[in-house]
Amino acid sequence: MRITIVSVLAMTACAGLAFAQDQPRKFTLDELRKGAILYPNQGLPAEDATLQVKKYEGLRTTDVLDAMQAVGLQDRGIMDKTIRPLWRDNTDKVAHRFYGVAFTYRFLPTNKAAAYKMPYDEFRKWHSYWYGNYGGDVFKNVVGPGHAVVIDAQGIENTGFVGSNNTLKWYSQGMTGVVTNGNCRDSDELILERIPVYTKYQGGGTKPGRIENGAINVPVVVGGALVRPGDMVVGDGDGVVVVPREQIDEVAKIAWDIAKGDKAGRKKLYEKTKLPPDATIK
Numbered sequence: 001m002r003i004t005i006v007s008v009l010a011m012t013a014c015a016g017l018a019f020a021q022d023q024p025r026k027f028t029l030d031e032l033r034k035g036a037i038l039y040p041n042q043g044l045p046a047e048d049a050t051l052q053v054k055k056y057e058g059l060r061t062t063d064v065l066d067a068m069q070a071v072g073l074q075d076r077g078i079m080d081k082t083i084r085p086l087w088r089d090n091t092d093k094v095a096h097r098f099y100g101v102a103f104t105y106r107f108l109p110t111n112k113a114a115a116y117k118m119p120y121d122e123f124r125k126w127h128s129y130w131y132g133n134y135g136g137d138v139f140k141n142v143v144g145p146g147h148a149v150v151i152d153a154q155g156i157e158n159t160g161f162v163g164s165n166n167t168l169k170w171y172s173q174g175m176t177g178v179v180t181n182g183n184c185r186d187s188d189e190l191i192l193e194r195i196p197v198y199t200k201y202q203g204g205g206t207k208p209g210r211i212e213n214g215a216i217n218v219p220v221v222v223g224g225a226l227v228r229p230g231d232m233v234v235g236d237g238d239g240v241v242v243v244p245r246e247q248i249d250e251v252a253k254i255a256w257d258i259a260k261g262d263k264a265g266r267k268k269l270y271e272k273t274k275l276p277p278d279a280t281i282k
Contacts, residue, residue: 037218044217044229045245049101049146052232053176055252056099059259061238067255068243077231077242079223083179086187086197088237092278097236098177098196100148104229105139106214107182107207109156114209130208137166139216145174148233152220153182153200159211160185160204164193171195179233179240181222198235 027036056064068076089095112134115126143149149170151161162178164186170178177196183204184190184197200223217229225242227233232243232251243251267281 037215039219041218041228042230042245044103045101049144050174051146052101052248053099053146055248056232056234056255059099059234059252059255060097061234061236061241063255063259063262064234064241064243064251066258067251067253068241068247070254071247071250073244073247073251077225077244079179079225079240079242081239082200083181083198083223083240084200085235085237086184086199086202087191087194089194092280094236094280095194096196098148098234100176100233101146102150102227102229102231102233102242103139103143103147103175104150104152104218104220104227105216106152106154106218106220107135107156107159107161107211108154108214110134110210110212112209112212127206127208134212135207136213137169138213140166140169140173142216143170143173143175147175148235149175149178150220150222150227150233151178151180151182152222153180154214156182156211157201158204159183159207161211162190162197162199164189167195167197168193177233177235179222179227179235196235198240 025036025038025040027038065078068074085096087096115123118126139149147170149162153159153161159182161180161182162184167178167184167190171193177198178184179198181200183201184199185202185204187202190197219226219228221227223240225240227242228245230245232245232248234241234243263281267277269275270277270281
């Protein structure tokens with residue numbers, strides 16, 4: 001009987017949380033005709049993202065996944081295995097690991113005419129015009145410290161959505177990492193720059209004639225996982241996991257309890273096997 005009551009209370013709490021998290025807006029017919037984002041969207045939080053990041057720094061995706069299971073979010077927020085780190089640091093610094101508050105972006109395939117053969121000077125003008133009007137980096141001055149850029153490529157495979165230049169620009173402004181279900185280009189340079197990039201493909205051409213800007217800081221889907229602006233994104237060698245913004249604090253607290261237990265257990269095994277200690281057990 002006690003187990004049943006506890007179960008019912010737990011389910012009621014989860015239902016209440018879900019209700020508080022997602023309360024769909026009511027739209028007028030005119031608003032629907034003009035276009036509307038139907039899924040609830042609070043946009044990017046105004047507060048300092050680095051404060052949220054500090055709660056997760058040092059955790060593994062496995063710690064976070066186990067904590068999410070403990071709060072009723074089993075198998076939620078896990079990106080599929082096609083989203084992998086572009087590079088991996090094999091030292092105990094695990095520098096490819098990153099934590100960030102999601103800053104989301106969605107691109108769209110264009111239906112405008114592609115470039116035709118023209119003199120190179122004209123091509124450069126056309127190329128520049130496209131960037132200036134359809135495919136420019138509109139969020140380069142908005143993304144900041146503690147943000148993780150999450151790009152939904154909408155299945156487009158002929159374009160490099162991130163490269164060594166724009167990614168370095170965001171990184172210089174405090175961005176912690178990039179996740180995309182599309183291509184990254186200039187991958188050799190990105191690896192040398194040691195910027196955490198998690199991607200599905202490498203390569204691709206520039207944006208002009210291929211894609212257009214779609215939406216910024218709206219819910220997107222990357223690797224089969226829902227990512228909303230303000231959610232916590234954690235990436236390491238095991239992949240990427242997304243923590244809903246409403247559960248960031250609770251998941252972090254439980255994840256650290258799990259991580260500390262793991263570190264203590266492995267430390268004893270390190271000593272038993274005479275394995276040299278590293279940063280992962282400190």
